[in-house]
Amino acid sequence: MQFRTILRILGLLIAIFSVALLPPAALAYFYKDGGGWSFLLGFFISLVMGLLIWWPNRNAQEELKTREGFLIVVLFWLVLGSVGAIPFMLPDEHSLSITNSMFESFSALTTTGATVLTGIEELPHSYRFYRQQLQWMGGMGIIVLAVAILPLLGIGGMQLYQAEIPGPMKDKKLTPRIADTAKHLWFIYLGMTIACAFAYWLAGMTPFDAIGHSFSTVAIGGFSTYDASMGHYDSWVIHLICVVFLLLAAVNFSLHFAAYRGKTVKAYWRDPEFRALLTIQGGLALVTIIVLWWKSDAGLDTAWIDGLFQVASIGLTAGFTTDSFSTWPLFLPVLLIFASFIGGSAGSTAGGIKVIRVALMYRQGKREINRLIHPHGVFSVRWGKRALPDRVVQAVWGFFSAYALLFVLLMLGFIATGLDDYSAFGATAATMNNLGPGLGEVASNFQSVSDGGKWIAILAMLFGRLEIFTLLVLFSPTFWRH
Template identity: 45%
Template structure:
């Protein structure tokens, strides 16, 4: 194990994370809201930890090996979350440490589950802090470190192998991995600016537009209001949210190609993105018809409006709400949550299994059915008119299996803490897909869960955000053998 490069990488990210506290610290000073000391303490601790790890190892030689990259990826999330939880303990809402840690992990993993009730009464600095956590986690704090810190003289490929999501994560957009990360972040920031301006033009005040812009493109779902986007009661704002939730759940590699070629036609040519849109349209219509049939809202238009918003919010794993969808009749609530299992495209900020994996599994199932009918036939699995190799098929099948097993284990572990089984499965599903809101006892918030259930939920969010294997591989003895 290369201790020097590992510690330097972790230290660099802690130094970068300290900058995350500066905007809410500045706003707290301006508003005199009593949260200044909390943010200052967190800033000092992050700076101290970062310098303590970086300075002694700044001249350390060597590259990160594969196992080192996995260790750094997971360690960075855990250490950063542990320190960034401090402001929420000291400042309003003055959570217990486990609750604060859950809230921060939820933010950094772009899950959007919350233990806070009374968001409308919180200081602006705390609301900005929550939004920045999700902005920061949107494309991955490890990728951010590779993009912004050129002084991080370690193998960037191993880091991004652990952080970039989806089965296509080894594809490079530029010859150097650091340039790739920087290009992705330029696009990410550009989408955030466009979303903020659109919200502002639609009637949000600038502060709400800023915070919701951060959490929309990150497909994360934290809001400044308990009623989420339903607070604004604006169809225009909901349409803007739908557009940018879908853009956030599209592959950033696709955004890069569209930007480089100056053409939006690449979106129409991409099979995964087309499938995402088809799923969104089909589920929106299906749920709208069910709501209309049950007489949930007046007129088909209102039913489609609420159905489309909640389906897209679920499919992209954003988790915004405009209505209490958990109380919808029939199968509509379950469809919103199940959509999150599909998730967005590979290489996006969305969670879930990812559309491309679902495509491959569906084609694999079809192939096996055809083999039953024609035992001697050959039925290749194709994606975008290209053959999918057996190694990729095996990897995807293994991922989906381990994803489902992780969900079951997490749900049973939460239930073992005393939570009822339905709520336990709803919480586990919400966390592993990075959706945010769930059903049952976690339909609105996670405040009623005990500390043990919150810790398990936080770990489940981390496993979901880092796509299962990145975390679980650390438990494999073979990884640590010389």
């Protein structure tokens, strides 16, 4: 294990992250809201921390192996989440406890969107912007951005990229060089954010709110600058813009690149995961709209936009709300929570198990049924026009098994901290799927959860953001052997 090289990279990444504390500091002085010193102090602390880690190891430039990539990713998210919490915990009238500061920071960076805050619109502009910015940075993953920079510093990046990108098939690159891959991902992400902010602004948001909400929309994070979330805006146009960009962000970014490079949208429809994503979202929206129209007092005009919005927001793991979906009639609250288990496409900013894994499990189930009917038949699991090797299918089932076991253990942990069964289920789903709002006591926020429960939630967020195995592999004795 090349520990000195790992420390060198970690120090550089922390120093790079420190720059992210300057925009909210500038906003604090622009709006004169008094929060600037917290961000300036946080900038100097993180910059010095990064330089102190980097300097003694600056000459360590050994080649990275895959396991070093996994360790760097996990360490970076742990350190980044901790450093990102500094402005929240520095003493002023808006300071939070260490536990709440860490919860808010990790929730933002993992794009979970759960919060312990109320009265968000009363916070200084700098703090409100900082929460949104953290989600934006976590959405694509700072590691992917760093992969584009690290080659310039003499550091290989493929190991980091493989550890960071979600999905069962990580050996595909958009371009021959990993740095070019990361740059293309980043430019697509940035362009989508600008387009989203411009659309929000045209629809009536202030520039501050348009930028802030575009950050959390494209990141599929769900943080808002208001307690009422998107419900603050009584505008079906704004809600529809949010749905459109949530769907775009939930699509595999390699498809966006293929469409851009080929100057055609045919690449989308040829992708089976994209078609499955639209089918799932369309079916859920239809059921939700019909039930809302049938069982609530809302008219069809209200039911269709509320149903469409909440299905996209909860099903794609954003967590924006226009209404308290946990109080909706019949099975809708649980249906939407279960929809978040699927999430979006692999290679997107969405959370959840991912559409491709769910689709492959479904096809594997069909294959087993066919084998029972025709014991001597030869059946393969196909994806598009190619048959997948068994190792991919086995990896999917391995992921699902680990996910299910971890879900049970975390849920039991939440119950042990005092949450009732219903709330514990909602809290586990909300954090592991990087969703945000849950059910029962955590339907709106995690303020009532004990400190122990919040640390369990942070762990669940990390497992969800790092696709379980990236973090779980560190607990294997084999990982640490030479």
